[in-house]
Amino acid sequence: MITRKILFLFTIGFLCFFSLTAQQKNSKKKAHRQFPVFSNVVYQGDDEIYKKNPLNADEFYSPILQGCYPDPAITRKGDDYYMVCSSFAMFPGVPIFQSKDLVNWTDLGGVLNNVSEFNPHDTGISAGVYAPGITYNPHNGTFYMIVTAFTGNMGNIIVKTKDPKKGWGSPIKLAFNGIDPSIFFDDNGKGYVVHNDAPDKGKELYNGHRVIKVWDYDLEKDQVIPGTDKIIVDGGIDLSKKPIWIEAPHLYKKDNLYYLMCAEGGTGGNHSEVVFSSNSPKGPFKPSSNNPILTQRYFPQNRANKVDWTGHADLFLGPDNKYYGVFLGIRPNEKDRVNAGRETFILPVDWSGTFPVFENGLVPMEPKLKMPAGVVNKTGRDGFFPNGNFTFKENFTSEKLDYRWIGLRGPREHFISIVKNGLQINPFPVNIKELKPTSTLFYRQQHNTFSFSTILRYKPESEKDLAGIVCLQNERFNYVFGITKKGKDTYILLERTENGNSQIIASAKIDIKDTVRLEVKASGDKYQFTYALNGVDFQNLGNAVSGDILSTNAAGGFTGALVGLYATASNDAQPK
Structure with missing residues (x-):
């Protein structure tokens, strides 16, 4: 009887140990899954009209x-x-x-x-x-x-x-x-x-x-x-x-x-x-x-x-x-x-x-x-909203995220977290082309000529994983510029979606040692997507593309274009 009891207790202990070890392994596996982390975002407006019309001391822009x-x-x-x-x-x-x-x-x-x-x-x-x-x-x-x-x-x-x-x-x-x-x-x-x-x-x-x-x-x-x-x-x-x-x-x-x-x-x-x-x-x-x-x-x-x-x-x-x-x-x-x-x-x-x-x-x-008499123009300074040509920099070090960062169909707080190296996006299993809340931190396009760049720390694990920049007019009209996986290789790609039909414009196999810098530059109707694996030497991904699908002329509706930090666990864009 005693021997059977000892054997029973030993068996239970072994099973508990095995179960705990398995849980720890799964926990470590989850912990090592790398969600995308974005840092050093720079939005810079460069419209010609503001260069040709500098402000005098008593003026402001409309x-x-x-x-x-x-x-x-x-x-x-x-x-x-x-x-x-x-x-x-x-x-x-x-x-x-x-x-x-x-x-x-x-x-x-x-x-x-x-x-x-x-x-x-x-x-x-x-x-x-x-x-x-x-x-x-x-x-x-x-x-x-x-x-x-x-x-x-x-x-x-x-x-x-x-x-x-x-x-x-x-x-x-x-x-x-x-x-x-x-x-x-x-x-x-x-x-x-x-x-x-x-x-x-x-x-x-x-x-x-x-x-x-x-x-x-x-x-x-x-x-x-x-x-x-x-x-x-x-x-x-x-x-x-x-x-x-x-x-x-x-x-x-x-x-x-x-x-x-x-x-x-x-x-x-x-x-x-x-x-x-x-x-x-x-x-x-x-x-x-x-x-x-x-x-x-x-x-x-x-x-x-x-x-x-x-x-x-x-x-x-x-x-x-x-x-x-x-x-x-x-x-x-x-x-x-x-x-x-x-x-x-x-x-x-x-x-x-x-x-x-x-x-x-x-x-x-x-x-x-x-300006009304006695007013001092402080736009873009002392916490006031900017206008004209301006540069907005975001390092994601402040406890309070700037209100210009917004969500689409749901709160930004549902998918972001501030971590040591920047802003982490916890990807939803939702594609940017779906009529659902997306795990994308958006910023409004505020100029016809602008650049938007970020440093991305990310290693996708499967073809369903993608992170990068999206330029969006709506779910049926957008550009996705991101990092994903094909087999064992990592790729960067540019996808154009027009009226719900998606096409890969360009893609390239890359080797990310640490981070990659992504940038979109718009000069009126032309949008150029570039990347730098060393943070300095930018390469074009394909030729400049038309911003037609980012306009209400093509896409309809009442909104302006948004540019965002995008991540998904439901990617369907596959490199060429």
């Missing part, structure tokens, strides 16, 4: 937000201005900026930063969330951000805060359809919501026929009041001319008159801003006789330094007691392609007459503006 920051809306509390923009499927949702002088802006991150409340995980890049409005209500000391979300059956939502620097409350779903909402508070504290909507059922006259509606808003329940909706604009400034896409409405009050300003013409070459007035926030609204008050549609297409598609604007009183307006516009490259996306511009507004008019908004726009 756009104030370069790259994909469209559909701006702005509000003021005391000396502080807060501005929000569209973000679509980028995460966090609704980027927000703060300024005291309209020139120097601080990036506060994103309003919708809780993925359990806003989750664009399965949306196309041009869905997600767009066209926000932001309004400060002095009657209750509260900021309201209202927006349309195309994910999770959210629809139109509103969030609130007493201080935008300290975060926002949970989204409240609003009981109306349509898009582009904004909220207005009258002198007596009463609230109104205006938005774009379809005409009443059976009354749509043509494609692009839309209406503007207004609702009374219940501040206690944070909800539009049922039955108070009213159409205040049908079609646009002149329905007989079949105007299209009246949208992005904002209500204002000045000298006891109510003003309704809207975009009209669609967010393309016919885009414009128009304005109406009324004695009541619920109309009837009469259009200004000098509409449009902002557009670039009347000028030659081949003009130099072209700014186009201007519209989707918001008005406000500046620190010099003068009115200004922010709005979207584009700066196409030499092929007239829109790669950097729709950006946020600013112009002074002349409101000395009955109706406001954007100063120099009806002539070809210039890149420079006079």
Whole structure:
């Protein structure tokens, strides 16, 4: 009996030892699996327009937000201005900026930063969330951000805060359809919501026929009041001319008159801003006789330094007691392609007459503006957002990652970690071509001529592993420039995906001793991908390729191109 017991205990002990040893081996195997580590990222903008138009001491550049920051809306509390923009499927949702002088802006991150409340995980890049409005209500000391979300059956939502620097409350779903909402508070504290909507059922006259509606808003329940909706604009400034896409409405009050300003013409070459007035926030609204008050549609297409598609604007009183307006516009490259996306511009507004008019908004726009009196231009310094030509360097040594780094369809925090040598990306089993959150840390393309480089420490283990740089317009239009495996060999490759069809442009077998430096250089429409195994001697991977697939001209949608640090455990790009 004793002998059998001893034998039993010995057997159990041996099995436990064997099991523990196996676990340790597996653990070591996992620990030795090398995830890609990125360091020394440098983004450098080099647009010719800024070289030819250096700033004087009293000037600043417009756009104030370069790259994909469209559909701006702005509000003021005391000396502080807060501005929000569209973000679509980028995460966090609704980027927000703060300024005291309209020139120097601080990036506060994103309003919708809780993925359990806003989750664009399965949306196309041009869905997600767009066209926000932001309004400060002095009657209750509260900021309201209202927006349309195309994910999770959210629809139109509103969030609130007493201080935008300290975060926002949970989204409240609003009981109306349509898009582009904004909220207005009258002198007596009463609230109104205006938005774009379809005409009443059976009354749509043509494609692009839309209406503007207004609702009374219940501040206690944070909800539009049922039955108070009213159409205040049908079609646009002149329905007989079949105007299209009246949208992005904002209500204002000045000298006891109510003003309704809207975009009209669609967010393309016919885009414009128009304005109406009324004695009541619920109309009837009469259009200004000098509409449009902002557009670039009347000028030659081949003009130099072209700014186009201007519209989707918001008005406000500046620190010099003068009115200004922010709005979207584009700066196409030499092929007239829109790669950097729709950006946020600013112009002074002349409101000395009955109706406001954007100063120099009806002539070809210039890149420079006079600053409000007493302002010092600190853009790109002291923590303020840069503009013009600038260099952004990231070594991933700070505990707080710059807000310009974003995720797509999900938080960046789900796949990144700061390690000794830089930023480690823990690859998802998701390809960049899938309609899912990707393990890619993205940065917006902010210039037509730019370079983006990084040092990559990585040794792929299989053909399913890839890491490198991606230039992306959307999941069906992109370039992948990365390191992967073929058999026992390591390769670098460049893959072009156009309308969902992928092609290997170039590939080369490489021997990575330690790190590899990757770089993409764009000069207008031409993008060149290069690499250096010793960090110094760069080699081209193939010839320069066209940036056509990184433009909205080819890919469609509403976003600008993104460039990112990409890793996947579901690679399907195979070297030649």
